[in-house]
Amino acid sequence: MLKDAAGVTQELEDLEQQLAAAWKTGNCEAWGAIVAPEWSVIHITGDVMTRAQALEMCRHPEVTLDSMTIDDVSVRSFSDAAVVTGRTTVIISGATPETVQLRFTDVFIHRDGRWQVVASHATRLA
Secondary structure, three states: OOOOHHHHHHHHHHHHHHHHHHHHHOOHHHHHHHEEEEEEEEOOOOOEEEHHHHHHHHHOOOOEEEEEEEEEEEEEEEOOEEEEEEEEEEEEEOOOOEEEEEEEEEEEEEEOOEEEEEEEEEEEOO
């Protein structure tokens, strides 16, 4: 049985934070546990990336992340589905440090007693 709307909102906000923390620390197993097998994302490049491709990127990152924060999160739940939007700010270290901000949309479904993200979209902010 699903929690009340406030409980669902808090659970999904927490999952977004867990996704970001797992990605930043390279905990690909934890990240993958929240992401459904059929998940895909429309990446900031405009390319479609599958879960398998994202896990490979997680395991072999091309850049080092100094920080990754999620804020401005909004949750809209619909029984066993939910749409979560928010903003991610990433600080990339290296010879030329860079800050990247993006807006994201994650679509979650509740199955087998837990929430999993099944589709995502990211748009880079100027």
